[in-house]
Amino acid sequence: MTEPGSAARSRRRIRLPRRGRVVAACAVVTAFLLTFHRAVPNTPGRIGSLLETFLPWLGLAVPVLLVAAALRRSVTALVALLLPTAAWLGHFGPLLLPAGDEPHDIVAVQHNVSDVNADPAGTARALLRERPDIVALEEVTPEALPVYAESLAARCPHRAVVGTVGLWSAHPIRDVRPVDIRPHGIGPDWNRGMRATVRTPEGDVAVYVAHLPSVRLGVHGLGSARRDESAALLAEAIAAEEVDRVILLGDLNATVDDRGLDPLGSRLRVAGPGMAFSWPAAFPVARIDQVMARSATVVDVRSLPATGSDHLPLVARIRL
Structure with missing residues (x-):
């Protein structure tokens, strides 16, 4: 016979992976848009171009989702946030590098x-x-x-x-x-x-x-x-x-x-x-x-x- 406390702990173990699924899904979508923004159609309304105009600002989703993941105490969401972080740094990170002292004419x-x-x-x-x-x-x-x-x-x-x-x-x-x-x-x-x-x-x-x-x-x-x-x-x-x-x-x-x-x-x-x-x-x-x-x-x-x-x-x- 299962004790009531054991049943409650079992239910919690079943629910735990569900925590932060929405946050994780948003992280995946953000990473997709950063990496495959050309897949967004330009009709109607040239929404593809609109997204690309402000593409660097999509990175602001990462700290917002990080706070949400922390509040949910979701390891799944925190791991998922590595995707948009890597996508943003891969695309815009080189622009943040110091200019250096390369020769110019x-x-x-x-x-x-x-x-x-x-x-x-x-x-x-x-x-x-x-x-x-x-x-x-x-x-x-x-x-x-x-x-x-x-x-x-x-x-x-x-x-x-x-x-x-x-x-x-x-x-x-x-x-x-x-x-x-x-x-x-x-x-x-x-x-x-x-x-x-x-x-x-x-x-x-x-x-x-x-x-x-x-x-x-x-x-x-x-x-x-x-x-x-x-x-x-x-x-x-x-x-x-x-x-x-x-x-x-x-x-x-x-x-x-x-x-x-x-x-x-x-x-x-x-x-x-x-x-x-x-x-x-x-x-x-x-x-x-x-x-x-x-x-x-x-x-x-x-x-x-x-x-x-x-x-x-x-x-x-x-x-x-």
Whole structure:
């Protein structure tokens, strides 16, 4: 005959493995999304791209689930949490490594300066503190252009401007031309892409500056169709580029994990260490400004303090 106390202990032993099953399941789902985010469909509402835009923040699920596992005193849940932890570190851990002292040939600054920036001169001074060799700017208005030109001239006397994007360089610039990245239905006065050849001491480099269309988050999901179309057009132009070494700087309105940038990501290498979140300036949650390269290496990238823009500037070291 089984004693009542023994029966109770037996029931507890049966229930124990059930503890934390929901927490463990959430951990497994988080690990799956981090590792196989491309498996999330982009229709309806481009939810795949939306997930990829904020993918690093999925790691916040780990400490939340850790607290839940501790409260449940579930060994199963604690073990399951190793999966999303490993997935996050495998994907984003290299970006947290110190930049080191690797050799580089070019210091590049990328900044969407904002067309409502009330202090373009102060913005230019902030960028020059990094002693850049090239500076790429977006949302350069006709009113602010003379200010940027004068302020940047001491360090970067060579410049080229097409529409609202511009390039300043410490080295000579030639072969400047617009790059048509207009999505369907956009008029001819929309000029937000350019390329130029920069004659560095290490040889010619084709530098592209681009500002892809903005995306909007609404009731129908992420409105990124025009941005994706523009990214594909830019990728076609870079694929046809005859100069071997290419540097792309711009406000691409997408993170490098976002599948909308796949046409570019398949042709260019992304930056090395550095999370470098750049938007919004008040509380950066994503790096939508990018520095990418072909036949060159972006050694590292980091964000700079806020200027008068809603984006943070980026500075990158590039080895040719």
